[in-house]
Amino acid sequence: MRIILPIFLFLSISLTGCTGWSTPVPAKLSSQQMAELMKAPEVQQALIQILSTPEMREQMVQVLSSPEMQQVMIDLMKTQEMQQSMVQIMKSTEMKQVVIEAIRSIGIREIIRDLRG
Secondary structure (H helix, E strand, C coil): CCCHHHHHHHHHHHHHCCCCCCCCCCCCCCHHHHHHHHCCHHHHHHHHHHHCCHHHHHHHHHHHCCHHHHHHHHHHHCCHHHHHHHHHHHHCHHHHHHHHHHHHHHCHHHHHHHHHC
């Protein structure tokens, strides 16, 4: 995650012409600096634009399929802030449809079998 986000930020700033900062963004950011930077509406919008492209979606699938990234995401999902964000996302109509499609592709019987152990 620490590698991916700076890349996204660099691309988002480069591709969208975001010039909202009065000082240059350092090449290496601490996790606190990254958290602060991610709060900026310009950065959030740029990330949305970048992640909306088919190429970046494909890259994200590849990155998220690695065991290391999956563990990072699991750890991230354990934080209260991320859980609150995920609740908002999961309540959206669009996300509900995505979940329904995922369940259909896996098969409800297989999901129930996994849940039962």
